[in-house]
Amino acid sequence: MSATEFKKLETAWCPGCGNFGILDSLKLALEALGKDPHEVVIVGGIGQAAKTPQYLRANSFCGLHGRALPPAVAMKMANPNLTVIINTGDGDSYGEGGNHFLHNIRRNVDITHFVHDNQVYGLTKGQSSPTTLEGMVTDAQAEGSQNTPFNPVLIALVAGAGFVARGFSGKPEHLQMLMERAISYKGYALVDIFQPCVSFNKLNTFAWYNQRVYELDKSHDTRDRMGAMRRAKEFGDRIPIGVLFEEERPTFHEKNSSLKEGQVLAGRKNDPMLLNKLMRAMV
Template sequence: MVNISLYDRETPTWCPGCGDYGVLTALKRAAANLGLDPAKTVLVTGIGCSSKINSYFYSYGIHTIHGRAAAVATGIKLSNPELEVIIAGGDGDAYAIGTEHLVHIARRNLDVAYIVMNNQIYGLTKGQVSPTSEEGFVTITTPYGSYEKPVNGPLLALASGATFIARGFSGDIVQLTQIIEEAIRHRGFALVDVLSPCVTWNKINTYDWYKANSYQLKDHDPGDRNRAFQILQDDKFALGIIYKKEEKTFEEKVYRKYVHLPLKQLEVDRSIETIYEEFR
């Protein structure tokens, strides 16, 4: 185990009390427990308060455009499967504009972990309704309350073929560390939905609200997919590892012996003379 300070970077500029602080701490602890090498780790993020996390975590990091973190992470992992690729973002980034990429990275079972900081609101842009906001939720863009039912991101990922589904709470860093550690260790696509309160713009879904509206999974078989579907449709949020199954990863299928090689292993001609010749 390495010292957690290895992953320190810049001081976060999140609002005091933001749930994302807990996620950052849990991620650092999990990385330390696993002994992740910052030089062989890539943290890919999209847009939003939560997506600033790779500015605060010492590793390689790529800040992509809104909703495309999963697509970029796919390219990175397939180019060099030796890298530990982690995606992080918010509910707006993952479950709205990024929904199509979530579906396809899950069904492919790419060996990456996706941490979604779910605060049920758009925080960076100052409090608009998000895809996970509850029906009736009042914001500056829904003054009469939201008319839409919330998107259930973990349920969508499970239906799409994800082989690891878990939910944590940023107010319980000990359990969240264990969950993130297991997600990174898992061979295949792992989604970790984190209840991460926005203390500035969401005065409904607070730390106390999440404590009152969640429960710990006990005596649960994470290999039971049908039961996982039922749990993810509960009125309250189940905390823990909800589903886990070992299957062949997308990389293992693509890079079968004598079929394809990762880009990193290919001999690349860096000369530009041949390119020039095409335009002569």
């Protein structure tokens, strides 16, 4: 299906927002992978990034703030034939949803997580988020953020994630390539995407990232977790983007006896009498 088939409504994002590049790359990645809208579900929590499911013509689910992962995981468990993709914010993924983030890595359900990392709480007008750089002044942090920033790709690597990448919405072709690889990966795939918020983050602008990001080349061994961690820690004058790490890991479905061998829960007959019997046994 062509990328235009995934086009939906006009958006309510500010002109120049980094979210536009991410949305365009996502549509093109889905086209390149030969996906049809009915095969895909886009999931978000709450926030500017979490509006993405509403701006794409595919199945969609908008949950609660910090709660994009649980419904995404449930959808994949119920119907492994779906391509489940989360598009949500840094606050949603690493702040309110931080615990889900960590434990989902352990579970390794075959879903893709695209984090629109604008380093602020955009929807609620720019308060500091887990990835805000120390010292950045916001309307709510008049003396600057005093917390050490959360490094999502480093944490994901330490927690044992099988696919970890970093992208930049100012490099849409590179981002599309990352998205295609992440969606094709069997297991939980994280892509943290630098997404300038032109209204509330006056520090981490397109120019700021353009001066710093560089694309990882073949000299970087994506099978070397320790090497990936060293790259993940580079966040100064130079910041690497690309696939940091990739390895095969058994997925949740492969390990679970009632789900392996292609069993589809969503296709099973619903037997209310059986449920009734189970509930009676518990009283």
